[in-house]
Amino acid sequence: MSDEQSRLAQLRDEIDRLDREILERISARARCAQEVAHAKTVANPDDDVVFYRPEREAQVLRRIKERNPGPLSDEEMARLFREMMSACLALEKPMHIAFLGPEGTFTQAAALKHFGHSVISVPLPAIDAVFREVESGAAQYGVVPVENSTEGMINHTLDMFMASPLKICGEVQLRIHHHLLASADSDPPSIRRIYSHQQSFAQCRKWLDTHWHGIERVAVSSNAEAARRASEEPGTAAIAGDMAAELYGLATMAGTIEDRPDNTTRFLIVGRESVPPSGQDKTSILVSMRNKPGALYHLLAPFHENDISLTRLETRPSPSGTWAYVFYIDFEGHAEDPPVKKVLQTIDGEAVELKHLGSYPVGVL
Numbered sequence: 001m002s003d004e005q006s007r008l009a010q011l012r013d014e015i016d017r018l019d020r021e022i023l024e025r026i027s028a029r030a031r032c033a034q035e036v037a038h039a040k041t042v043a044n045p046d047d048d049v050v051f052y053r054p055e056r057e058a059q060v061l062r063r064i065k066e067r068n069p070g071p072l073s074d075e076e077m078a079r080l081f082r083e084m085m086s087a088c089l090a091l092e093k094p095m096h097i098a099f100l101g102p103e104g105t106f107t108q109a110a111a112l113k114h115f116g117h118s119v120i121s122v123p124l125p126a127i128d129a130v131f132r133e134v135e136s137g138a139a140q141y142g143v144v145p146v147e148n149s150t151e152g153m154i155n156h157t158l159d160m161f162m163a164s165p166l167k168i169c170g171e172v173q174l175r176i177h178h179h180l181l182a183s184a185d186s187d188p189p190s191i192r193r194i195y196s197h198q199q200s201f202a203q204c205r206k207w208l209d210t211h212w213h214g215i216e217r218v219a220v221s222s223n224a225e226a227a228r229r230a231s232e233e234p235g236t237a238a239i240a241g242d243m244a245a246e247l248y249g250l251a252t253m254a255g256t257i258e259d260r261p262d263n264t265t266r267f268l269i270v271g272r273e274s275v276p277p278s279g280q281d282k283t284s285i286l287v288s289m290r291n292k293p294g295a296l297y298h299l300l301a302p303f304h305e306n307d308i309s310l311t312r313l314e315t316r317p318s319p320s321g322t323w324a325y326v327f328y329i330d331f332e333g334h335a336e337d338p339p340v341k342k343v344l345q346t347i348d349g350e351a352v353e354l355k356h357l358g359s360y361p362v363g364v365l
């Protein structure tokens, strides 16, 4: 045996030994999670026990990133622990997560990024159907897109909060990479139609105008539906992501075609319970103000006075009347933090209506 071969054998022995140790430690962690589940059930014998704890998961993942000694990146290490916690949670209680489907959408990718792969993900055809599935208790949580860095807000999601009793329990951001996909035997000159979701067409507009000018663009209900059609109709292509390409066995004619390299979508996790503080949180509210001079100033002044940063301010038409508006505001902090409490009290005194949509951990992954 050469020196290199004996060194390799030695290193593999070391890896085998470490794997045995890791296996034991992961199993010990899983047994601990089972005991946690038991303790939660004993503590709430008459209630619907809440097993998923977003604030605790955020704290665990943040700590892993802070303490990560390398050489694996913080993101890679957090992803490994994400999957481990996902498997532990499934041992406590299998989670049904409703998402804006069908299978293969970016929303499904976001749901799996946030909850890990040990959940049962349930595709639904529309954003309101996701809300209904969670409101009825058929799914514990739902995942819906709320804003894209290129295209702006997804108004349908914002408007759902006006009437829904659901709370926002988390957020997750996903870098969106679009590809031009077609059956492996397709020849580029034979493509006469491209399918995609209208948002994805908008995110790839310049690239399409440059490379596929004059080719018919047909907007469909989702990227995954676009990929399904491209897989069945000769002479067509789809703009969609990796998951849809894999699901429908499509080949990539051109990869990463989004106009902006930082194209990112933010998704919200909706559920039926409020989330306690995690130490690094955000709060979302809906406010309707009386239509009088300085209304927006009066709404925003308390944030400035209490040194609270706004992360998003959107205006939506109010369902209660023409030319009346509702403000959707995201800001840093948790509703239980004293300065946030103070701001919410002040706004409540000024507003026609204030709805607290939820306080939740800032996305970690």
Ligand SMILES: O=C(O)C(=O)C[C@]1(C(=O)O)C=C[C@@H](O)C=C1
Pocket: 033, 036, 037, 051, 052, 053, 054, 056, 057, 060, 084, 085, 086, 088, 089, 092
């Ligand atoms: O700490 C808890 O409450 C747990 O249930 C344990 C655990 C974990 O595996 O660390 C699992 C699921 C929860 O969502 C949070 C954390």
